[in-house]
Amino acid sequence: MRRRTIFSLVLALVVASAIPALAADPIRIGAIFAVTGPAANLGLPESRTLQMLVDDTNASGGILGRKIELIVKDSQGSTEKAVSFAKQLVEEDGVLAIIGPSTTGESMALKGYSDQNEQILISCAAAATIVQPVAKWVFKTPQMDSFAAQAIFATMKKLGISRFGAVVSNTGFGQGGKAQLEKLAPQSGLTLAITEVYDSTATDLTAVLAKVKAQNVQAVVNWSVEPAQSLVPKNMKQMGFDVPLFQSHGFGNIAYVTAAGKAADGIIFPAGRLLVAGVLPASHPQKQVLSAYKKEYEAKFGDEVSTFGGHAYDAFLILTEAVKKAGGTDKYKVRDAIESLKGLVGTAGVFSFSPEDHNGLTMESFEMLTVKNGAFAVYGR
Amino acid sequence: MSADQILQYLLSGITTGSVYAVVGIGFNIIYSSTGIINFAQGEFLMLGGMISVSLAPHMPLAAAIAIAVVATGLVGVALQLVFISWLKNPAILRVIIITIGLSILVREASLHIWDEKVRALPFWTGSETSSLAVLGAHISPQVLWVLAASALMVGALTLFFRFTITGRAMRACASNATAARLCGIRTSTLVTLSFFIAAAMGALAGCAVSPLTQTQYDMGTSLAVKGFTCAVLGGLGNVTAAVAAGLLVGVLEAASISILPLAYKDVVALAIMLAILFFRPEGLFGGRRAALAGVR
Numbered sequence: 001m002r003r004r005t006i007f008s009l010v011l012a013l014v015v016a017s018a019i020p021a022l023a024a025d026p027i028r029i030g031a032i033f034a035v036t037g038p039a040a041n042l043g044l045p046e047s048r049t050l051q052m053l054v055d056d057t058n059a060s061g062g063i064l065g066r067k068i069e070l071i072v073k074d075s076q077g078s079t080e081k082a083v084s085f086a087k088q089l090v091e092e093d094g095v096l097a098i099i100g101p102s103t104t105g106e107s108m109a110l111k112g113y114s115d116q117n118e119q120i121l122i123s124c125a126a127a128a129t130i131v132q133p134v135a136k137w138v139f140k141t142p143q144m145d146s147f148a149a150q151a152i153f154a155t156m157k158k159l160g161i162s163r164f165g166a167v168v169s170n171t172g173f174g175q176g177g178k179a180q181l182e183k184l185a186p187q188s189g190l191t192l193a194i195t196e197v198y199d200s201t202a203t204d205l206t207a208v209l210a211k212v213k214a215q216n217v218q219a220v221v222n223w224s225v226e227p228a229q230s231l232v233p234k235n236m237k238q239m240g241f242d243v244p245l246f247q248s249h250g251f252g253n254i255a256y257v258t259a260a261g262k263a264a265d266g267i268i269f270p271a272g273r274l275l276v277a278g279v280l281p282a283s284h285p286q287k288q289v290l291s292a293y294k295k296e297y298e299a300k301f302g303d304e305v306s307t308f309g310g311h312a313y314d315a316f317l318i319l320t321e322a323v324k325k326a327g328g329t330d331k332y333k334v335r336d337a338i339e340s341l342k343g344l345v346g347t348a349g350v351f352s353f354s355p356e357d358h359n360g361l362t363m364e365s366f367e368m369l370t371v372k373n374g375a376f377a378v379y380g381r
Numbered sequence: 382m383s384a385d386q387i388l389q390y391l392l393s394g395i396t397t398g399s400v401y402a403v404v405g406i407g408f409n410i411i412y413s414s415t416g417i418i419n420f421a422q423g424e425f426l427m428l429g430g431m432i433s434v435s436l437a438p439h440m441p442l443a444a445a446i447a448i449a450v451v452a453t454g455l456v457g458v459a460l461q462l463v464f465i466s467w468l469k470n471p472a473i474l475r476v477i478i479i480t481i482g483l484s485i486l487v488r489e490a491s492l493h494i495w496d497e498k499v500r501a502l503p504f505w506t507g508s509e510t511s512s513l514a515v516l517g518a519h520i521s522p523q524v525l526w527v528l529a530a531s532a533l534m535v536g537a538l539t540l541f542f543r544f545t546i547t548g549r550a551m552r553a554c555a556s557n558a559t560a561a562r563l564c565g566i567r568t569s570t571l572v573t574l575s576f577f578i579a580a581a582m583g584a585l586a587g588c589a590v591s592p593l594t595q596t597q598y599d600m601g602t603s604l605a606v607k608g609f610t611c612a613v614l615g616g617l618g619n620v621t622a623a624v625a626a627g628l629l630v631g632v633l634e635a636a637s638i639s640i641l642p643l644a645y646k647d648v649v650a651l652a653i654m655l656a657i658l659f660f661r662p663e664g665l666f667g668g669r670r671a672a673l674a675g676v677r
Contacts, residue, residue: 036599201603237510237512259500
């Protein structure tokens with residue numbers, strides 16, 4: 001008797017919890033971003049953007065008539081946390097896909113896990129290694145770091161530079177950049193005289209820059225996403241090291257320019273077109289997407305848009321387009337649908353995926369930018 | 382390596398070291414009056430930087446810094462009154478752990494008050510691009526300001542601890558709180574005062590280094606680790622020694638960078654610190670008794 005009561009109670013609970021799920025039946029999406037911590041400059045705009053898009057979509061009736069339920073986890077840029085959040089999202093929350101993580105280190109930690117568990121992961125981190133070699137279930141939205149290195153080298157050649165030095169941070173992003181610089185410099189006929197790795201929390205880099213200066217280089221490349229991006233230009237000026245400074249696409253956040261002040265003027269770096277949306281010709285295919293996103297984000301958060309938020313924008317766009325194309329939330333069909341998306345206009349560029357290409361962008365997605373009087377401008381224009 | 386380059390490394394070492402030194406001073410103040418290591422000291426630097434950066438556009442730089450120093454001092458007092466003062470005879474270890482908790486609290490609160498972005502105070506003289514030529518090598522004028530701020534703090538603190546009744550009473554507190562109380566010293570007031578001074582000095586240090594190191598909500602921890610290293614290396618309780626140790630670590634790191642890959646600089650600095658602590662547990666410049674009593 002007692003046992004039967006318990007049984008019926010449990011049954012009632014199960015039924016009760018199943019009913020609302022059937023009635024609302026939202027599409028669950030997980031996100032892992034470094035909302036706080038040293039990579040917060042990436043994670044915060046990403047999480048804001050994603051929440052904004054989910055709210056917009058739900059306000060206009062959702063996708064295929066279903067609302068979207070977003071679960072955002074703050075990994076603080078920690079690989080361990082990213083992994084345990086991913087397990088939580090998949091095993092407890094049963095999400096359709098995970099958007100993020102923000103950083104390369106975290107993304108690489110999740111690459112194997114996602115593939116083994118057949119879990120869609122759309123990373124917002126840069127390094128080419130996330131999708132090369134291709135993992136069946138892993139995609140990424142930012143431009144490849146190999147494209148960034150190639151774009152930098154093309155500009156160096158135009159300036160007649162043949163010998164340069166590099167400083168990179170000791171993060172996944174920095175290591176990824178280091179690998180690409182070392183691999184691609186000889187192919188472009190350039191000499192990489194010295195590469196130094198610094199701590200991502202460094203507060204002064206004059207000593208390491210003195211070492212680079214001693215190598216008689218014609219230019220310096222800094223590859224990081226940390227505040228060190230503002231330290232390097234300041235330190236160079238302070239020590240009278242007057243050669244062109246190139247930075248990676250990680251420099252696409254105006255806060256770094258503000259923190260570096262006058263020292264930022266003249267920095268050259270590759271970036272998506274979001275930062276110069278205002279000066280793009282009206283005929284440019286990305287003009288409409290970029291302007292609309294920039295306007296909404298800046299109005300809503302009173303903060304300048306950065307390329308990182310754009311990466312989350314693109315991830316959401318890709319996922320929702322794939323769900324529409326698949327006509328449901330069967331993860332196998334959605335994954336196949338992502339792989340078949342062509343000519344999808346996002347903030348980073350125009351995405352065309354294939355089974356071999358899980359990034360879908362080309363070098364054309366980068367524009368070389370520079371800093372003029374504390375603002376971003378198209379380089380050479 | 383040319384003489385120019387050696388000089389450039391030396392100046393780089395001084396730049397880095399001046400930051401370590403000015404952080405190291407703060408640890409000594411609370412230690413000298415209570416025997417506590419305050420791990421929230423780095424957060425006081427961050428607060429000083431953040432408040433002054435927020436105020437700087439609206440008023441002269443000096444006024445922004447002055448307000449930041451006083452405001453951070455009051456935050457220090459508030460933290461001590463709310464979280465520490467009501468404990469009756471707490472074990473020192475317990476208070477140290479409380480300060481770690483406070484550092485997390487202050488950090489998270491700052492993230493909510495401001496945001497995750499890096500900020501920097503304007504250079505006190507010149508700008509980001511100005512540099513002073515010294516015999517063919519270059520250094521930022523702000524480094525001289527940091528050194529000047531260190532010198533000012535060291536001078537003021539030395540005079541205060543040696544020659545004022547309050548300062549001497551503070552040292553007595555650290556030496557033996559019960560005996561100090563029996564002599565009629567109000568120990569609780571003095572501990573609160575020491576938090577005010579440490580927080581205010583930390584804020585001044587935070588303003589001085591902000592143009593160089595930049596300020597963001599989570600800068601406190603990494604700065605505090607280096608500052609603490611220097612305070613221990615110099616000999617806890619000795620502010621002059623903390624400055625000397627800071628500069629020494631900075632120059633050693635620069636020397637290490639000149640020969641080894643950059644990644645080894647902390648290894649070199651920490652190895653030297655361990656070696657020194659092994660042979661001289663009282664620190665480079667501390668007397669034998671200082672190690673035991675924590676007072677000079």
